[in-house]
Amino acid sequence: MQADISDAEKLYIAQGVAQGVRNDGRGCHDARPLELELGVVAQANGSARLHVGATDVMVGVKVSLVSPDAAEPAKGQVFATVECSSCASPEFKGRGGEDWGIDMAAALQSALQSSLDLGSLVVLAGKTVWAVHLDCLVLNDGGGVLGALSVAARAALAVTRLPKVEVTMGEGDDDEPEIELGDDSEGTPMGVTRVPVIVSVAQIGSRCVVDPSAEEEPCASAVLHFAVGPGGRLGAATKTGAGGIPQPALLEMLEAAQQLGPKVLRELDGFLAASAAAASARAA
Amino acid sequence: MGRREYVSDGLRLDGRRPKELRNMRAQIGVLQSADGSAMFQMGNTQVLASVFGPREVEQRSQLQHDRAIVKCEYAMAAFSTGERRRRGKTDRRSTELSLVIRNTLEQTIQLEEYARSQIDVYVQVLQADGGTRCACINAAMLALADAGIKLRDVIASCAAGYLQGTPLLDLNHEEDRAGGPDISVAYQPGLGKIVALQMDGRLPTEAFDECVQLAIEGCKAMAGVMRKELLRHTRALMAAGEDAGGGGGGGGGAALR
Amino acid sequence: MSVTVRAYEHGAGTALIRDALKPLSRGAHASAYVAVGDVIDTDDSDVFLKGHGTQVIGDRLVATQCGAVTRTDKLISVRPPRERYVARAGDVVVGRIVEIAGKRWKVDLQSQQQGSLLLSAVHLPGGVQRRRNAEDELAMRSVFREGDLVSAEVQQVYHDGGVHLHTRSLKFGKLEQGQLVVVHPGLVKRQRSHFISFEPLGVDAILGLNGLIWVGPHLPRGEDGAPAAAGGGGGAAAAAPEREVRERAVRVAAAVRALAALHLQVFPSSITEAYQLSLEKGVAIKDVPQPAFLKLLAEHEAARRHNVMAAEAGGF
Missing domain, CATH: 2.40.50.140 (Nucleic acid-binding proteins)
Incomplete structure (x- = not known):
């Protein structure tokens, strides 16, 4: 969503970027600090809330047992939705922000479908699989929302526990197996190592900046959103914005994303591990 | 399947006594971009509210010369209910609740102080475990106070029900679903006024009075907790602003309205 | 290019300033605070003027906002934080x-x-x-x-x-040539001039009483106050400020954000102090509004108030 900004402000920002000085003092390759809260929605199977600058997003993960897709009987399913809460701004009331939410959900879903081990979500091949629903809520748009959603999604998935399932095979060949959900206080974690983070890189003038803020986004002729996995492996990429990107700039932007992505993943995983350790120490 | 025991040995399903409220938690000023905001929690029910305004009226045709207009929208996050459900903001329940909340708030805001302007109130349910409409009203009231919008009184909202011949305070979702009557009340403790009352289900007349009374007692207790949090938050913000060198008058020399 | 991931703390800024100022709170300036709906003490007087943030119900004065009670003669008002x-x-x-x-x-x-x-x-x-x-x-x-x-x-x-x-x-x-920082209007108080020039830094600021603050490199002005460069529409013709000047301007903007995060008032001397402190402590501009520096700033402010109070007491 575009912030209201004057041409004079845009010029100041663009000139600053050219000098390597952004309005919040960051350098072109600096990302904003990420502030995370885990398990904010106790009734969900996993959840996280993330603050990045003024951006504020929340992700809730709910899992349910479903019949698999006929075309993919040995795979679980993952779905992502993004809703812009009216709490963020009057411009999101009613159906405002709906299209934007749909676009972001599509990007997230594609990143997750290609990185989650959907085979591990099978309970009974051909009959019962887990469907993982990631529902995201944008509580404030301070720029870089898609990136923030991807980090919150990964964090929420990392703390998601799949309830234990007891499968009792039927007596005869024709009897349906019985499936019982166990007590979900001890569940199995999901494998999230390959889940990427989305790094947004904005082209402003002839330079590029990572993690654009709300005032920087309207100054960008184009923004590339790269899904970057561990080791800098590139997943999906999408472009937003009306301007074109010359090829050398494209490579520069890709490199910036591949530098930043793994760092974010490392720090995030470090934080998640420390939180988990603290939680089990408390429980002990 | 045998009949469910909602109250046995004087204890409810979650271990509470019949007249016991769930644990409450209020956080004020949780959203940066809003003029006022609050998070309100009642047991597992968790609601976020934000307020924008008073501000310029968006649609000139709706402008009122002598008072503010209030817009309210209620929404539930897809992950908020036990069984995940994607719910639009314009479905019947959302619309109904938006109206109820708006009506309640309109009685409490000093609308005449904000002539020709608009106040937007948005509530977002993050977790629903019974008493959501009450939690929404409480969160909205705190958010309005956070925005510095003038109120005739605080409002507290609470629900009471009647199961197995026992009046129960602050029903959770399971108790709510039991099919017994459910009365939700919004109350202004200082003025002693009921600003909202809604009952679902059938209730013998004697029990009605008892339940309303119980709900009011619940509201009074909740108002006390919310008031404490409002004071604590106010103190924290203002202690910083007070200049040791004598303090600025700021907007203090006020005109009588 | 370091990345930070940390736990979110609600109300961190408020907590920092509250903790820093706690030792000072036993001063004579402890205010009476009220919440909405509270009855305000009118000193048993029947004659009082109802000011901002109050209403009369029966014969009692009741607060319509949360805030500090201010009394001027018989005028009793409530001043809200926001x-x-x-x-x-x-x-x-x-x-x-x-x-x-x-x-x-x-x-x-x-x-x-x-x-x-x-x-x-x-x-x-x-x-x-x-x-x-x-x-x-x-x-x-x-x-x-x-x-x-x-x-x-x-x-x-x-x-x-x-x-x-x-x-x-x-x-x-x-x-033109600057950036906007938005703070709560209550943090900007009326003063002699709202057009500030931080001379040695070459940075100008405009402190809007509505909480909108403009910070940018100094623009030379003529005696009549007009920008000396071009009248009315500098636009694309305006030369970009040098990097050093821009950095100073951006740091001033960051100092304003830091003050706002702690709910401290924004005026020329508080901005200058926050700015100087950030340089003294070798804080990078992007880290100025972050918790580590906010803590230092809160402590600095507490020390400043302590000195003011001690000086006042010593004056007796």
Whole structure:
């Protein structure tokens, strides 16, 4: 969503970027600090809330047992939705922000479908699989929302526990197996190592900046959103914005994303591990 | 399947006594971009509210010369209910609740102080475990106070029900679903006024009075907790602003309205 | 290019300043705070004037806002920590043009109603105030267009709440070469001048009473207050400031954000102190509004107040 900004402000920002000085003092390759809260929605199977600058997003993960897709009987399913809460701004009331939410959900879903081990979500091949629903809520748009959603999604998935399932095979060949959900206080974690983070890189003038803020986004002729996995492996990429990107700039932007992505993943995983350790120490 | 025991040995399903409220938690000023905001929690029910305004009226045709207009929208996050459900903001329940909340708030805001302007109130349910409409009203009231919008009184909202011949305070979702009557009340403790009352289900007349009374007692207790949090938050913000060198008058020399 | 991931703490800024100031709270300035609906002590007097944030119910004075009770003679008011900006004549404000309608610009002041800037209240090229003609109206967009930020003075507030602005003095007008920092209006107090020049830094700031603050490199002005470079529309012709000057301007903006995060008042000396402290402690600009420096700033402020209180006490 575009912030209201004057041409004079845009010029100041663009000139600053050219000098390597952004309005919040960051350098072109600096990302904003990420502030995370885990398990904010106790009734969900996993959840996280993330603050990045003024951006504020929340992700809730709910899992349910479903019949698999006929075309993919040995795979679980993952779905992502993004809703812009009216709490963020009057411009999101009613159906405002709906299209934007749909676009972001599509990007997230594609990143997750290609990185989650959907085979591990099978309970009974051909009959019962887990469907993982990631529902995201944008509580404030301070720029870089898609990136923030991807980090919150990964964090929420990392703390998601799949309830234990007891499968009792039927007596005869024709009897349906019985499936019982166990007590979900001890569940199995999901494998999230390959889940990427989305790094947004904005082209402003002839330079590029990572993690654009709300005032920087309207100054960008184009923004590339790269899904970057561990080791800098590139997943999906999408472009937003009306301007074109010359090829050398494209490579520069890709490199910036591949530098930043793994760092974010490392720090995030470090934080998640420390939180988990603290939680089990408390429980002990 | 045998009949469910909602109250046995004087204890409810979650271990509470019949007249016991769930644990409450209020956080004020949780959203940066809003003029006022609050998070309100009642047991597992968790609601976020934000307020924008008073501000310029968006649609000139709706402008009122002598008072503010209030817009309210209620929404539930897809992950908020036990069984995940994607719910639009314009479905019947959302619309109904938006109206109820708006009506309640309109009685409490000093609308005449904000002539020709608009106040937007948005509530977002993050977790629903019974008493959501009450939690929404409480969160909205705190958010309005956070925005510095003038109120005739605080409002507290609470629900009471009647199961197995026992009046129960602050029903959770399971108790709510039991099919017994459910009365939700919004109350202004200082003025002693009921600003909202809604009952679902059938209730013998004697029990009605008892339940309303119980709900009011619940509201009074909740108002006390919310008031404490409002004071604590106010103190924290203002202690910083007070200049040791004598303090600025700021907007203090006020005109009588 | 380090990345930080940390736990989120709600109300961290408020907690920091509260903890830092706690040892001082036993001072004589401890205020009475009320919540909405509280009965306000009127000292058993029947005669009192009901001020801002209060209402009379029966024979009692009741608060309609949360805040500090202020008493001036018989006028009892409640001053809330946060409130949308309420304009008063003479206020210097910064606002964004949102609409051009008829002979006026509509300006978003983040207040109860939008401000009106009439064509007749604007200084137009040509120097001398002249009668507005039809050409002027059509050319309004070339003076200020939608999205532009302007500084202005509140000319008059009408009884229906309408706010009329003017930019007749040359120091007002379109804002260029800088950035906007938005803080709560309560943090900006009325002072002699809202156009601040941090001389040794080469940085200027405009402190809008509506909480909109403009920070940018110093623009030389003539004696009449007009920008010396180009009249009215520097635009693309304006030369970019040097990197050093820009860094100083961006650091001043960051200092303002840090003050706002701690709910401290924003005025020239507090900005300068926060700025100097950040340099002293070797804090990178991007880290100025972050918790580590905020803690230092909170402690610095506590020490400053302690010294002021000690000096006052010593004065007796």
